Amino acid sequence: MDQQYYSVDQVAELLDLHVKTVRAYIRDGRLRATRIGKQYRVRRQDLEEFTGGPLPGPETPAAGSGERTAEASTVVRVDGIGPDDASRLTTLITSSLFGVPGGAARVHVQTVHDPERASLKVVVLGDLSATAAVLELIAVMVDEERG
Numbered sequence: 001m002d003q004q005y006y007s008v009d010q011v012a013e014l015l016d017l018h019v020k021t022v023r024a025y026i027r028d029g030r031l032r033a034t035r036i037g038k039q040y041r042v043r044r045q046d047l048e049e050f051t052g053g054p055l056p057g058p059e060t061p062a063a064g065s066g067e068r069t070a071e072a073s074t075v076v077r078v079d080g081i082g083p084d085d086a087s088r089l090t091t092l093i094t095s096s097l098f099g100v101p102g103g104a105a106r107v108h109v110q111t112v113h114d115p116e117r118a119s120l121k122v123v124v125l126g127d128l129s130a131t132a133a134v135l136e137l138i139a140v141m142v143d144e145e146r147g
Contacts, residue, residue: 004044005034011042014055015125016073025050030110051125052108072131076122076138081145086113086120089141093122096137097130106130 008026012019025031026040031050033040048054053071081089090111097107107126113119124134 005041006044006047008033008040008042011047014047015051015123017075017123021123024112025110050108053106053126070128071126072124072128074124074131074135076124076135078120078122078138078142080118081113081120082118083113083115085145086111089120089138090122092141093134093137096134107134109134 006014008019008022011017011031012022015022022031023040026033026042031042032046033042035041044055078086078089090113093109093111097109107124107130109125110123112121112123114121122134122138124131126134
């Protein structure tokens with residue numbers, strides 16, 4: 001079976017992320033990659049594991065089935081959030097995915113907190129309804145902190 005590999009630039013384009021973000025995920029060990037010379041390569045299988053679902057393309061069964069699908073990739077930045085609140089929000093989001101039937105399979109969430117900037121970035125990849133549910137949860141939590 002042939003392995004399909006992606007460059008860091010291709011991964012960034014597929015996930016609608018900045019190349020530096022993808023490199024940071026690789027350095028942090030969140031995204032598995034193989035170093036070939038001075039460049040990283042990411043296996044399709046590792047990328048699908050990272051995103052929590054199949055990538056679009058000829059190998060994806062839904063691509064040729066005529067079934068209409070839609071997915072979203074979103075990066076949310078929450079400013080003015082300390083480490084404790086960032087941890088609480090991350091835990092709430094992660095645990096909420098397992099409370100919805102098929103939730104963890106329909107959406108993948110990664111979070112990164114920058115304590116120096118008091119900023120939390122939440123990367124959400126998944127189907128539209130699951131992504132919307134995660135965004136709504138973030139909105140409720142941010143509004144709760146304001147009020």
